[in-house]
Amino acid sequence: xKSFLSFIQKEFYHIFRDTRTVLILIGMPVVQIILFGFxxxxxxxxxxVAVFDPSNDISTRRIIEQINAVEYFxxxxxxxxxEIHEAFKKEKIGLGIVFSENFNGNLFHTGEASIQLLAxxxxxxxxxxxxxxxxxxxxxxxxxxxxxxxxSPDKNAKIIVPQMRILYNPSMKSAYNFVPGVMGLILMLICxxxxxxxxxxxxxxxxxxxxxxSPIKPLYIIIAKMTPYFMISCINMVTILxxxxxxxxxxxxxxxMLLNCLSLLFILVALSLGLLISTLVNTQAxxxxxxxxxxxxxxxxxxxxxxxxxxxxDILQWFSGIIPARWYIAAVKKVMIQGAxxxxxxxxxVILASMAxxxxxxxxxxxxxxx
Amino acid sequence: MISKVIETRNLTKRFGDFTAVxxxxxDVFKGEIFGFLGANGAGKTTAxxxxxxxxxxxxxxxxxxxxxxARQQEDVKKHIGYMSQKFSLYEDLxxxxxxxxxxxxxxxxxxxxxxxxxxxxAKIGLSSERNALVKKIPLGWKQKLAFSxxxxxxxxxxxxxxxxxxxxxxxxxxxxxxxxxxxxxxITVFVTTHYMDEAExxxxxxxxxxxxxxxxxxxxxxxxxxxxxxxxxxxxxxxxKAERNDNG
Numbered sequence: 001x002k003s004f005l006s007f008i009q010k011e012f013y014h015i016f017r018d019t020r021t022v023l024i025l026i027g028m029p030v031v032q033i034i035l036f037g038f039x040x041x042x043x044x045x046x047x048x049v050a051v052f053d054p055s056n057d058i059s060t061r062r063i064i065e066q067i068n069a070v071e072y073f074x075x076x077x078x079x080x081x082x083e084i085h086e087a088f089k090k091e092k093i094g095l096g097i098v099f100s101e102n103f104n105g106n107l108f109h110t111g112e113a114s115i116q117l118l119a120x121x122x123x124x125x126x127x128x129x130x131x132x133x134x135x136x137x138x139x140x141x142x143x144x145x146x147x148x149x150x151x152s153p154d155k156n157a158k159i160i161v162p163q164m165r166i167l168y169n170p171s172m173k174s175a176y177n178f179v180p181g182v183m184g185l186i187l188m189l190i191c192x193x194x195x196x197x198x199x200x201x202x203x204x205x206x207x208x209x210x211x212x213x214s215p216i217k218p219l220y221i222i223i224a225k226m227t228p229y230f231m232i233s234c235i236n237m238v239t240i241l242x243x244x245x246x247x248x249x250x251x252x253x254x255x256x257m258l259l260n261c262l263s264l265l266f267i268l269v270a271l272s273l274g275l276l277i278s279t280l281v282n283t284q285a286x287x288x289x290x291x292x293x294x295x296x297x298x299x300x301x302x303x304x305x306x307x308x309x310x311x312x313x314d315i316l317q318w319f320s321g322i323i324p325a326r327w328y329i330a331a332v333k334k335v336m337i338q339g340a341x342x343x344x345x346x347x348x349x350v351i352l353a354s355m356a357x358x359x360x361x362x363x364x365x366x367x368x369x370x371x
Numbered sequence: 372m373i374s375k376v377i378e379t380r381n382l383t384k385r386f387g388d389f390t391a392v393x394x395x396x397x398d399v400f401k402g403e404i405f406g407f408l409g410a411n412g413a414g415k416t417t418a419x420x421x422x423x424x425x426x427x428x429x430x431x432x433x434x435x436x437x438x439x440x441a442r443q444q445e446d447v448k449k450h451i452g453y454m455s456q457k458f459s460l461y462e463d464l465x466x467x468x469x470x471x472x473x474x475x476x477x478x479x480x481x482x483x484x485x486x487x488x489x490x491x492x493a494k495i496g497l498s499s500e501r502n503a504l505v506k507k508i509p510l511g512w513k514q515k516l517a518f519s520x521x522x523x524x525x526x527x528x529x530x531x532x533x534x535x536x537x538x539x540x541x542x543x544x545x546x547x548x549x550x551x552x553x554x555x556x557x558i559t560v561f562v563t564t565h566y567m568d569e570a571e572x573x574x575x576x577x578x579x580x581x582x583x584x585x586x587x588x589x590x591x592x593x594x595x596x597x598x599x600x601x602x603x604x605x606x607x608x609x610x611x612k613a614e615r616n617d618n619g
Contacts, residue, residue, distance in 0.1 A: 006475025010464065017463045017504075206457025213423045213453040213530075214476045215445060 003216045007224040014198070015228050025194070029186045029236045030243065036178035037248040047094035047130055050077035050084050057104035059113070063141055067097070072133060088120050095119055095130050107145075175248040180332035181305030183240050184325035187233050187263065188270045188299055193291035194229045195274030200287045203278075218367065226271045233267050253339030262335065265349065266328040269356045273324070276363035299325040327351045374401050376528045376559040377422060381431035384417050391417040393582035394431065399528070399575075404550060404560045406570045406590075409579030410610050415563050416532075418579070422561070423530060424448050436527035449477070452521035452529035452558075456536050460517050462506035466497060469505060470520055477524035491519045495549070511542035518549050528559040535566065547572050567603035578606060580613045 016022060049067060053060050068075040073095065079087060084096040096118035100106065107113035117134050119127040199222070202208040211221055237260070244250040252259060273295070281287050300306060302320040309320050320326045331348035334340040342349075377399035384392040392414045399405045409415040420426045422435050424444035433440040436450035453459075460469045467488055474484045492498045495515045500508055505516070514534060522529050531550075535543045547569070554560050554574075562573065570576050570590060577587040586593055586609060590602055597605045 002478050003476040006472050009475075010461065010468070010472045013464055013468060014461070205462075206455055207459055207461060209455050209457070210453055210459040210473075211476075212425055213448060213451065214473070215448045215478070216476050 052098045055103040059104040179244040184329045191270030192274035196277035196287040199278035254335035272359040279366040379433040406573030406576035413579040414582040452526035454521040456533035531562040570602040
């Protein structure tokens with residue numbers, strides 16, 4: 001026990017002597033949460049709207065008012081269709097609305113008044129959200145018209161107005177998606193990358209030999225190496241949760257306890273992955289490369305953090321299945337955002353747990369050969 | 372009766388078809404400075420790893436500090452010290468922190484550590500550097516410190532794997548003074564080296580060729596036996612026979 005404690009103390013010296021690394025480790029989650037929460041945003045916030053309104057009657061004005069009333073849109077320009085195109089090119093506006101002529105008259109007499117919604121689809125996600133949001137406002141308006149006037153263009157027709165209700169994230173904030181993603185990314189990065197670097201550094205410096213000859217058990221060396229990063233990960237977890245609740249206003253809908261247990265399980269997977277990497281390579285540079293390319297990139301691109309897994313081609317979906325972060329992120333979304341109880345994340349828990357067992361078994365076997 | 376610190380009988384290590392260490396018989400006595408020589412690839416490292424309890428012998432027997440190297444590795448490890456060719460201290464730890472770390476790993480009592488740290492640092496002239504980071508002190512001092520750390524817990528035997536690589540002759544000489552002092556204190560020293568002048572400093576040396584020990588005696592006797600002026604010539608004469616020698 002004494003040798004184990006001396007060793008852990010040494011690990012903390014290593015980390016805290018290296019001020020830059022400590023700053024990165026502690027600061028990274030803060031920066032990422034703020035970046036993903038605010039800068040990298042797929043939200044339709046403060047979208048400027050240009051309107052072409054040739055009829056300028058009571059209906060069009062009411063629709064414009066309603067669009068202007070929501071916080072995501074501000075109607076700033078009244079332009080002709082050609083000018084709207086120009087405004088798009090100059091990136092002045094995010095949404096164009098073109099009303100047909102004699103809108104109100106047509107609406108009540110023929111029932112065929114049309115509105116054209118224009119959005120810049122060079123950023124498809126953004127365009128889709130804008131269009132969805134604007135059409136839902138217009139649909140709402142249509143519905144209220146029916147009720148108010150009890151007038152239907154065709155009295156026999158049953159009109160079905162689709163009513164959109166966006167669940168769990170009613171204002172479609174991207175932070176709801178990014179917070180679980182950043183949690184997965186940060187925990188994986190710190191646990192796997194830093195642990196593997198720390199172990200490989202001993203090999204590279206030649207100090208590993210001295211340790212192996214000493215009476216300290218190899219298992220203790222590994223646990224001692226993981227301890228500081230485990231603690232830093234826990235600190236980061238708390239930071240991320242506090243930031244997301246108090247800065248990004250993403251609530252923790254489900255059980256905090258369950259969320260923490262999930263995270264501990266994921267940390268275990270990440271730590272053992274770090275151990276596995278450290279048994280495969282002999283230099284710190286290789287460890288960084290493998291954990292950077294092999295862990296970071298797939299998490300960013302394939303875990304569902306940025307792009308939904310369901311939209312990927314089959315082969316990528318299959319590939320994303322072997323990324324632990326995918327399951328963790330999915331589980332966190334369920335628990336944190338949807339407030340799902342444990343029954344709904346059992347699949348993820350089982351998958352993560354078996355990954356942990358598999359990776360630990362594999363790396364112990366590998367490291368035994370080395371010793 | 373002088374007690375044996377190392378005793379091996381037909382110690383052998385095979386990797387597949389390759390016999391790295393071939394039936395070696397070795398007796399090293401308490402307080403002796405034993406030079407373990409051999410060209411690269413002769414099997415020195417493998418033999419030393421077995422003696423340190425890092426790898427199990429394929430056949431044969433070995434005892435280090437009275438413990439069986441095949442079955443009592445943990446006890447072997449507690450009673451040996453080790454310093455390797457690569458510099459074996461932590462560069463980002465202070466001088467005293469390195470001492471404390473290894474003393475702690477070898478389960479030395481805290482009050483003993485404190486008292487002994489002072490005397491050890493005074494002995495190697497590093498008292499004023501106790502709070503310096505190891506990376507800030509010169510290589511020669513680092514090696515003296517690494518040696519002091521390796522023998523801090525009073526092991527029965529200390530293994531030195533090419534301890535003086537890369538330093539100038541004067542510093543090497545000083546380092547050897549430390550080795551003599553440790554031996555005088557009753558610590559057996561088992562040293563591998565590339566420098567044949569260092570082989571002359573040893574009480575006895577063995578020379579390994581192709582996994583076998585071809586010669587084992589005092590430097591004087593070996594010079595006479597091989598009709599050579601110095602250990603370098605002895606070594607060349609023996610190494611010439613090697614088949615898997617990669618030094619030519």
